[in-house]
Amino acid sequence: MFEALSSRLNGVFDKLRRRGALSEADVNEALREVRIALLEADVALPVARDLINKVRERAVGVEVIRSVSPAQQVVKIVNDALVEALGGGEGEEAPGLDLNAPAPVPILMVGLQGSGKTTTSGKIALRLRTREKKKVLLASLDVQRPAAQLQLQTLANQTGVTSLPIIPGQTPLEIAARAMDVARRELYDVVILDTAGRLSIDDALMDEVAAVKAATRPHQTLLVVDAMTGQDAVNTARNFQDRVGVNGIVMTRVDGDARGGAALSMRAVTGAPIRLLGAGEKLDALEDFHPSRIAGRILGMGDIVSLVERAAETIDRDEAEKLAAKMQKGTFDLEDFASQLKQVGKMGNLSGILGMLPGMGAMKDKIANAKIDDGMIGRQSAIISSMTRKERKNPDIIKASRKKRIAAGAGVTVQDVNRLLKQFDDMSAMMKRMNKLGQKGLMRGGLGALLPGMGGGKRPF
Numbered sequence: 001m002f003e004a005l006s007s008r009l010n011g012v013f014d015k016l017r018r019r020g021a022l023s024e025a026d027v028n029e030a031l032r033e034v035r036i037a038l039l040e041a042d043v044a045l046p047v048a049r050d051l052i053n054k055v056r057e058r059a060v061g062v063e064v065i066r067s068v069s070p071a072q073q074v075v076k077i078v079n080d081a082l083v084e085a086l087g088g089g090e091g092e093e094a095p096g097l098d099l100n101a102p103a104p105v106p107i108l109m110v111g112l113q114g115s116g117k118t119t120t121s122g123k124i125a126l127r128l129r130t131r132e133k134k135k136v137l138l139a140s141l142d143v144q145r146p147a148a149q150l151q152l153q154t155l156a157n158q159t160g161v162t163s164l165p166i167i168p169g170q171t172p173l174e175i176a177a178r179a180m181d182v183a184r185r186e187l188y189d190v191v192i193l194d195t196a197g198r199l200s201i202d203d204a205l206m207d208e209v210a211a212v213k214a215a216t217r218p219h220q221t222l223l224v225v226d227a228m229t230g231q232d233a234v235n236t237a238r239n240f241q242d243r244v245g246v247n248g249i250v251m252t253r254v255d256g257d258a259r260g261g262a263a264l265s266m267r268a269v270t271g272a273p274i275r276l277l278g279a280g281e282k283l284d285a286l287e288d289f290h291p292s293r294i295a296g297r298i299l300g301m302g303d304i305v306s307l308v309e310r311a312a313e314t315i316d317r318d319e320a321e322k323l324a325a326k327m328q329k330g331t332f333d334l335e336d337f338a339s340q341l342k343q344v345g346k347m348g349n350l351s352g353i354l355g356m357l358p359g360m361g362a363m364k365d366k367i368a369n370a371k372i373d374d375g376m377i378g379r380q381s382a383i384i385s386s387m388t389r390k391e392r393k394n395p396d397i398i399k400a401s402r403k404k405r406i407a408a409g410a411g412v413t414v415q416d417v418n419r420l421l422k423q424f425d426d427m428s429a430m431m432k433r434m435n436k437l438g439q440k441g442l443m444r445g446g447l448g449a450l451l452p453g454m455g456g457g458k459r460p461f
């Protein structure tokens with residue numbers, strides 16, 4: 001669905017890549033074109049504006065990475081901004097369905113008529129039955145169209161799951177209550193409640209859906225939207241979010257030639273993640289939504305993105321290796337400590353940098369949980385900055401009066417200075433111990449010692 005946007009953006013970046021060094025004007029010109037491309041793809045205006053601003057901010061401050069061109073870096077920056085707009089980043093990859101609740105887990109399907117609710121209900125049922133071995137009950141609450149309940153029953157037969165027996169004359173609320181009742185008694189894992197749509201948003205529809213939601217307290221309320229409807233899909237989503245409240249979006253008809261902007265706007269407009277994509281009429285045409293893969297599809301420049309990623313990693317690896325060598329020689333001083341802090345601060349994400357070092361896999365999660373406080377890194381850097389060169393090379397000379405001066409210069413307390421010196425001491429002591437363990441252990445311990453609450457030098461090896 002992103003073909004048009006993709007080829008527009010490709011054009012922009014091709015032009016950019018033909019330049020060597022990029023001036024600010026080059027970047028601005030490229031961003032103007034990216035903005036137009038986004039708007040033409042039906043990305044909501046505020047969303048496009050945010051995305052461009054984010055990219056501009058990051059492109060300006062970008063550090064030059066040797067072995068990749070500035071244009072390539074801009075591609076990577078745009079890629080990352082797209083991933084974020086699509087709801088990705090920070091380890092959030094393919095949210096999928098959330099079924100983490102006591103059985104029977106109710107899933108409520110809502111949306112306009114013809115958006116694909118009933119079809120998607122069947123698709124989800126099939127997936128849950130086959131992939132996750134769940135016992136699924138399908139129930140149609142659509143009493144608007146005479147054939148609607150039969151349509152779901154047919155789908156249920158095709159997918160090999162049970163559908164709630166039809167009792168003519170029941171209201172949607174009565175059907176929902178009966179479905180939950182049957183599910184509880186017959187020990188179903190999941191109940192999918194397929195509601196009636198309308199041609200457009202109206203109060204009766206919203207009230208009905210809201211009443212069903214209140215009565216069944218679904219764990220997932222999935223809004224089904226038709227990607228082909230572009231901006232309208234976004235408006236529909238905003239409406240449903242305001243009046244019913246949804247916690248997931250399924251975008252259907254992505255197999256068509258929709259312009260894709262709706263997908264890019266959904267997260268920003270509704271706050272809810274796109275969880276699944278409908279990519280055809282067949283019952284197995286259901287896909288997980290992977291923000292980074294989608295961004296990759298839009299930009300079509302996966303090779304550049306990974307090139308820049310690798311190059312950025314190399315820099316930090318070089319730096320880390322240099323530090324490790326110093327540690328080994330025993331010449332690691334507070335200046336190196338500061339440079340290590342800077343590296344950590346620059347990466348923003350400690351688990352990123354640590355993850356590159358050998359043997360760090362197991363620690364990564366712990367680190368992610370440790371919640372490194374940016375302020376701490378800033379404070380520590382400030383403390384080291386207000387030392388003299390001599391003090392940094394030889395921390396032992398830092399006694400009470402120097403500590404007072406340093407603390408005042410960095411705007412911290414003497415305790416803060418003491419804490420930093422202690423940390424450095426621990427680290428030095430650990431390095432001596434670890435000299436026996438070889439470089440791999442050194443790098444591990446060196447960086448690990450920076451982490452608050454991880455034991456620093458006291459961590460057993």
Ligand SMILES: Nc1nc2c(ncn2[C@@H]2O[C@H](COP(=O)(O)OP(=O)(O)O)[C@@H](O)[C@H]2O)c(=O)[nH]1
Nearest residue numbers: 113114115116117118119252253278279280281
């Ligand atoms: N191409 C395509 N068609 C779809 C998709 N999802 C649903 N449809 C079709 O859209 C039409 C309406 O679907 P339906 O599930 O009845 O919509 P509902 O009114 O929301 O329940 C049907 O003809 C479906 O086959 C999809 O992902 N791709």
Ligand SMILES: [Mg+2]
Nearest residue numbers: 117118142148
């Ligand atoms: Mg239907």
